Amino acid sequence: MALVELHSVSKSFRKGDETITPLDDVSLDIQAGEFVSLMGPSGTGKSTLLNLVSGIDRPDSGQIIVDGTDVTKLSRTQLADWRAANLGYIFQTHNLIPVLTAYENVELPTLLLKLSASQRRQRVELALEAVGLSDRAGHYPRQLSGGQEQRVGIARAIVAHPKVVVADEPTGSLDSETSQQVQVLLQRLNQELNITMLMVTHDTEVAGIATRQLVLDRGKFVDRMAGTQR
């Protein structure tokens, strides 16, 4: 059984007099440990699909099942609990909490789980170590570079040991050198920690690090390319 299953998922919304349908009867299976990239022109439903899998948006119809849980049937509070335990989210613009240090930002998701203080500390230290930022733990976001902020964001996404990590254009706001470092990091996390990843990107080079690349256009998958294992 796939870890993430989308069955006939549709989503539309009104913009003025126009009805936009970013996802039109889309189905998709993602296996545990897979690294899937989503590409396509702007406004074709990539981020919408990511948000639906994350449970921060709801489809008009269809089912989204993650590890056996139909997330479309959960209440807002249940979804929050589910995300805390099962989902990591990497934002394009990092979205770190500015008043918290790198350590505290990474610690946030662990505060929502039933963990002892020492377990929390161990997880945060490991996550920061995994992204190579142990020496920046006490720094505030304003004291970090864009690439370092994104690595803190990645550490925050993996610290709770989620089943799925979704990434919305994780290299979109980075220069090419930093983008390269983040790509390597994401690939390493997928391969070494066996984290299932779903990533939206505009960049074909970034999409290339995924084990499977999908293209969305006008609300439907238009092409499915089997990625090569790197």
Add this chain to the structure above:
Amino acid sequence: MIAYVLKTLWRHRTRTILTVSGSAVAMFVFCFVGSVQEGLHRLTTGSDADRSLIVFQENRFCPTTSRLPEDYARKIREVSGVRDVMPIQVWTNNCRASLDIIVFNGADPAQIEKSRPLKLVSGSWDQFRSQRDAAIVGRSIASRRGLKVGQQFSIGDLSVRIAGVFESTIPSEENLIYTSLAFLQYTRGLDSAGLVTQHEVKLTEDADPDRVAAAIDEKLRSGSVATKTRRKGAFQASTLSDLVDLIGFAHWLGYACVGLVLSLVATTTVMSVQDRIKEYAVLQTIGVRPLTTMRLVLTESILLCLVGGLSGTLLAMIALSLGGFAIGAEGATIAFRPTPNLAVSGSIVSIFVGIIAGIAPAVQAATVPIVKALRQP
């Protein structure tokens, strides 16, 4: 999560300090208004107010206009239900409402010591009893005027030597200066030999105050001066009637202060939430529950209110304690006192206002569409 709230407040410290200061000032005024109302309540409803009667000249108000024969005391003692009578000569520097009213009560020193709940904090009763121009002063007026034992205190034609400073379980007493009756009667300008301003009547335990009051007036009807006898509380409320109306109106000022804190903290919290609506969406994306998000916002507004409210309340308590403030008219005074009740009210109002002020922004933060909020720049 409390660390997150504290750090957020600290990050916007200018806004936080301004809001806390505004709340503190408003709660300071709220406590001051509250203390005036408590003072009036104590004056008109205490046990002393209900179990004592004041015999005053009929249709007279200012103490200088009431001139009763001292000898009335003997006749009053004959009325059933009367336990004791104390003739009192009252002198005040101002019959109108004033914040620095000076009121002298002249009575028999032995009776004062016996019937008044006074305790000397400095000086001696012996000196008060033996020295003709000796006076004991309430600690409020002593603090307000900087009076100490041994000093000479003069006002108008009156000049007394301070023999003691007293405290009392009845706060308004602490705004009085007691002298001997004879001293006040024979002071130059008063011309009151054999006359007193009022008689204060202590009742027996089973006496009905209104019935005794009527009996006293009836008995003295044949005398040279007609009297009007009332319970002490009613007498003081009547004496201070203009102030009572004003103080009644002032309670709206108290509510206005609460409204001010409410609008101030609500505005700050709404602005704070709107500035950080994306942050709350990020927290919920991470897995923070909507209810927890609400609690974060509510904690922020409660902290703002509580820190401001407690600071204002504390400052008011200190000012009331050290200032010895009182307002008076026609010889009666209302003492402003810090009380535990006032401190508790100030704290509870602060928490309550913090919750009310935070509800709308807390709901906004908790129910914001996450995707829409994440798209904000």
